[in-house]
Amino acid sequence: MSSKIPVFPYSPTIDIGKHANVDDQFSQPEIDELSNIINSLEYEEGKVSVENSVGEVNNDVRRSKVKWIYPTNETMWLFTKLMKTIQSVNSQLWNFELVMAREPIQYTEYEDNGEYGWHIDTGHGPSAQRKVSMSVLLTNPDEYEGGDLELWPGGEIKRVERKQYTMTIFPSCIMHRVTPVTKGVRKSLVFWVGGTPYR
Numbered sequence: 001m002s003s004k005i006p007v008f009p010y011s012p013t014i015d016i017g018k019h020a021n022v023d024d025q026f027s028q029p030e031i032d033e034l035s036n037i038i039n040s041l042e043y044e045e046g047k048v049s050v051e052n053s054v055g056e057v058n059n060d061v062r063r064s065k066v067k068w069i070y071p072t073n074e075t076m077w078l079f080t081k082l083m084k085t086i087q088s089v090n091s092q093l094w095n096f097e098l099v100m101a102r103e104p105i106q107y108t109e110y111e112d113n114g115e116y117g118w119h120i121d122t123g124h125g126p127s128a129q130r131k132v133s134m135s136v137l138l139t140n141p142d143e144y145e146g147g148d149l150e151l152w153p154g155g156e157i158k159r160v161e162r163k164q165y166t167m168t169i170f171p172s173c174i175m176h177r178v179t180p181v182t183k184g185v186r187k188s189l190v191f192w193v194g195g196t197p198y199r
Helices: 028-039 076-093 125-129
Strands: 020-022 065-069 098-100 105-111 115-119 130-137 144-146 149-152 167-171 175-178 181-195
Touching: 020 076, 028 065, 028 076, 076 098, 076 105, 076 130, 076 167, 076 181, 125 130, 125 181
Parallel strands: none
Antiparallel strands: 020 167, 065 105, 098 181, 105 181, 115 175, 130 167, 130 181, 144 181, 149 175
């Protein structure tokens, strides 16, 4: 499948308010394999980052179920695909120094007023090194209501276009949220890439 990563005009000034939506990166066999991987994993409650901890359940901030995809021989193709797309977008928009993806890929489900309030992805422990975040919508937008991914880089709130299998890529320091799901189930992948401190 040919790559359809968009090309953005170069600017010598980094604008962390920019984000990218990248479409058409998954083939049908890859979608089927991803479903098999997800179905083989166990659920746990979504947590929020807290100081000196791996996270805690806080239903006032986040209501979701998650599964974790770790790098194995069977899943490395997925890590490679997501990393390649992030590196391409980063080189065109921000040119951050990215050196690692220390964390597994997170599969998330929001249903029954599930949401994740305003937050940033940089936190404590391994998350302190996150620089670029990716969210991949897995659900057909016609199958759920609410559940919008919104970015708030300052000023106007940006609502991300809802399109199945689109990769949305943005700096991890940007405030963002998933609004409450009022009907159906919203499913997504989340992936983070880290590196040296922002500069």
